[in-house]
Amino acid sequence: MPRMQEEAREVRRGKASMPELLEKVNTLPLQQSWRYLASYTTAVDKPTGSAYTEHYQVAFVARLDFSATIGQRVERCASPYTASHSLCPQLASLGFDLFDLEIWHHWSTVVCYTLSEDGENLFLQNVHKIAFGNAYVAQLILAVSALHLARKDATRRLACITRSNAHQSSAINGMMAVMSDDTNKNCTELYMAACMLVFCSFGKGPQPGQYLAYSDYGEPQWLGLLNGVKSILEQNRSKIYPEVRPTFEPDPNISNRAPTEEVLPGFSKQFDRLRQSIELLQAEDPSFKKYLEALERLHECYVATFEYNGQKGIKISSHMVFAFLYRCKEEYTSSIQSKRPMALVILAHYLVLLAQLKKEWYLEGWVPHIMAAIRSHLHPTYKHWLAWPSQHV
Incomplete structure (x- = not known):
């Protein structure tokens, strides 16, 4: 990867051309070609x-x-x-x-x-x-x-x-x-x-x-x-x-929000407990701030997802379900990819939101698949946090 990044920098400095970069990519195996192009965008601003x-x-x-x-x-x-x-x-x-x-x-x-x-x-x-x-x-x-x-x-x-x-x-x-x-x-x-x-x-x-x-x-x-x-x-x-063009921010003008607690009993208490736990951990490790930020974004998505739909009951705003991962910062998503325990715990709580779209054909099987992986990868001392998500997925 360092060699790829250096070659990408050569393009940016004018010492090599984009055609030369793309020609190089076309000679690489698929796995390497993606990494090579990615190195171009990360090598410099x-x-x-x-x-x-x-x-x-x-x-x-x-x-x-x-x-x-x-x-x-x-x-x-x-x-x-x-x-x-x-x-x-x-x-x-x-x-x-x-x-x-x-x-x-x-x-x-x-x-x-x-x-x-x-x-x-x-x-x-x-x-x-x-x-x-x-x-x-x-x-x-x-x-x-x-x-x-x-x-x-x-x-x-x-x-x-x-x-x-x-x-x-x-x-x-x-x-x-x-x-x-x-x-x-x-x-x-x-x-x-x-x-x-x-x-x-x-x-x-x-x-x-x-x-x-x-x-x-x-x-x-x-x-x-x-x-x-x-x-x-x-x-x-x-x-x-x-x-x-979609919007991934909650609309403050919507007046018919359905209380999340009504749809998912225990939501408020669970998020309060999780927030308090992360705050305690942050006192020892300042890097846990990224988890507080991710939890706050997830909380916002929970609150903005459910609306009353007249006599039909509750309407789910699917774009707000997907907004969580869209809005997450790279610092948090990198922690998920590193399988950090608290990152996986928050992801498990996101699955509750994703599970609300269980009737969508393209999501069939995804939630249990991911939850099973989280159970397998999560450190035993954190597994008690999966109790509430498991009840709702």
Whole structure:
């Protein structure tokens, strides 16, 4: 890694070019290529014009993600910096067949309504417009829909997953191609594509050794994708269409909040106890401040997640469920990846919130999968903190 960082610095100093960097990446195995590009963004402070590099992170994390699933290297498309600046062939023609037509129909009649609280407005009116003008978005729609169809039709499960993987591979190549242009012109499309990659990662179901926020080996794939979404959104928020631009901050104007205690009995007492324990530990170790900050963010998400929905009961704001990991600082997420006990305890409490979305098809199996891993990795002296989360997941 030090050698990679030094070579990345050479690019930043003007002694080497981005084409040379990308050419180097194309000669590396998949695992090393992602680390190499990541080293470019961490070697020095990011300048104003470095947004495209972070978009490459999204593509390479996703490439690692599904290539690990199918157990083989996914063939790369030529880099837009080492080839011409024209778009890859798949952007000119999708080459749909009848199976793809069925998958698209499944998307438009079923799947699009499952991915958003305002599914009809957001996904039908906006995502379709974006997809018809950008092949890689359309391909990722097909990839997500194929994963959903795989769950509904067991006889064609393998065929659906294989088709989903193929569309993901082709779409990522398309994303890489448009990154050779001014990213500001494509930020809405790239943001939507990155979100679809996150749903693809979820939709494949729990993977051995992967637990969303941490893994048994290296950087967690899903968190890498989330960071890609975060990078695109934060650097280009004003340029992304308002209709598809989410908010991860609690809305103070909502007047119909449902008390969290009403939905999750014992919530207030549990969080008070946990906060007091962390404060005592912080008195001995100032670094525990990061856990207090993470707990406060989680508390805010709990409070903002539940709303009264008339006679229908309680409505869950799914964007506030995902807001926790989106808003967490790297200091805390790094502690999760290091399997620090208190970091895992807070993550277990987050699973209670994630479990509220248990009806969502793409989350099926994830909560028990992660909770089992936390039980396995948590130091015995901290396991009593899992009692309350276990009651609610």
